[in-house]
Amino acid sequence: MRRTRNRAMTRVATAVLSTALILTGCSHPSHTSHPSHTAHPGSTQAADGPAPTAPHARHIVLKGAVNVRDLGGYPTSDGKQLRYGVVFRGDALGKLTPDDLSVASKLGLKSVVDFRLPLEIRTDGADRLPKGASAIPLPIDDTGLYERTTAAIGSRDPAVQQKALGDGKGAATMRRIYRTFVTEAGARHQFARVLDTIADGKELPLLFHCTSGKDRTGWMSYVLLRAVGVPARTAEADYLLSNDIRKTADEKTREGLKKAGIMRDPQLIVPLQEVRKDYLGAALTEADHRYGSFDAYLSKGLGLDAGTLHTLRTRLLK
Template sequence: MRVAHVRRVTGAVVTAVALGCLPAWSGAGATAAPPAAAAPPDAGAGATTVRRVVLQGAVNVRDLGGHRTAKGREVRPGQVFRADALGKLTDADVSALAALHLRTVVDFRVPLEVRGDGADRLPAGLTAVSRPVNDRGLYGTVMAVIGSADPAEQERVLAGGKAERLMREIYRSFVTDPDTRRQLAATLRDLAERGQSPLLFHCTSGKDRTGWMSYVLLRALGVPAGAAERDYLLSNAYRAEADRATREGLRRAGLMEDPELLVPLQEVRGEYLDAALDQAARDYGGFEGYLTEGLGLDTPVLARLRARLLR
């Protein structure tokens, strides 16, 4: 009887938590997207005003426009967006996306995630591009350990710093994995060329692969490292309620005695970002080397990227 119960709830709940995936949830007061929203109070002193796109079926959707470079230029609003999974959008959400006049949506999810969470719901007429970024099996691992409903197994896999170690390994792989570098570089090249933007890129929770991609883009445009990191860390504010609701749902379903074990997987942390940056320093001598050698972005491509996205 217990096995049957686990199977029934797995499809509805387990797939909603791997890599911070969002269940079919609406934030209180969610409405059609406004043009901009102020940064949360914990965003950090001097943070750029965040142009959040408020949707009912996704919680971590933002316009990367508005950030300032070290030379005082501004990232153009309305050209590049970051998001979490778009498979649970409402009709109103799809209309809100249509109002952004997107031309391209890049999906970094692996096929297992797409099967578990569903294909994107998108406005007609745009180009959908699948560029899977390897999650080192994390999605499948988390689904399996939650689906086991075994507290001892969950402790074995996630407790004692193991979840944090998994996340650091994934972030290092953003730098070391050749396929990941190719997918990220292709997206940056798209943004450098006319006809591909406005462009939106996303993964499942919009925080790790999407967060690293956003950080890399902002740094490539000349946004200071501190401002790029604050943008990265904002996922914690925007995902907090949805992630809390997911943990509570797992507890109530009897799948996890201690759903707080998932917090290191659901959050973004400076130590995760530092792991990727440390790997870039080890492999390429620093962030600039990662851009030019690791991603293969030469001076003309970077110049076009800045010309297209800065004003």
């Protein structure tokens, strides 16, 4: 009985860490999307499908994944627009249902980039991919976040949890993680590989994801949008949209932790569950500090030459 209870505790604690960028935001067999979100026909049509009428229209509603979206439709500063049905962002796909796979098959995906670490995949499960899609593993290091947070939450000790996550420590941890997206050579290499793969065009349509689809995926989406000329404010809005889309699932995770007696104060994990302007700002400030500007980060930090950037824009814009 004790072993069963310990395994259950571990599963719930593990579920929480997803929201911190490591594990899935909800460990149940299926996720629940925000009730107002509906898939727009343009999300599953060809590259030149109709433009959505609202940001949520890009959201592809699935039972086994919360935060899957089409990046199409965003306008650039020079009056162009991202094509639909070419690049998608998402969270972990390991719990897709048969109906989900049917929906995903209509996207025509050729490749799915997975930023998760091997430990995340072992815990949450390998992606379930629609026919015709190949996996491209590009793990990005979490700097030990998983082990530290698991230990704190799994302890069931409010004092330990407060010490690890309280008094602004959760948010500080997230800002530190975002800075590593810029400072760590391994992270820069993986982000650059995604952009190179998109520019090459052979693996399109492509979806990239991490576990919750908000941090590694959020930075990748922001970088891609800015690289093709989408204004910074628009790219930021796409980044922040994860809070709205993940809201219901994240609330259920906190409720579950409290009911299970694992956390007395599950609000401690809110900074890990959310995306915030200052998290994004930490990465952008680091890019400016190290490279002088965002454009210099693209060229010097990610090694993207003018030809690759031109091809990327030609491939994605109409």
